Amino acid sequence: MKDYVIHKSFGKVGFKNGDLIRVDLLDGFKIKNIPELKNFNFYYEIKGHVDWAFRKGKKVERKVRYVRVFNKKKNK
Structure with missing residues (x-):
């Protein structure tokens, strides 16, 4: 089981520039x-x-964050 859950909009496959997603972080996991x-x-x-x-019968802290993702700029 992962330490995070990513919730995308209905019907979305992958991530695109400007998408808003919900991320559930379990047990102190960092979004980075x-x-x-x-x-x-x-x-x-x-x-x-x-x-x-x-999580596996153990009570853990869950942090819910809403983030907007953007493509990283490529260096020339």
């Missing part, structure tokens, strides 16, 4: 460590909230 977002810069649209979730 998500491999799918390595090629993107991101901007926090809404802070989201913190609550609790169960």
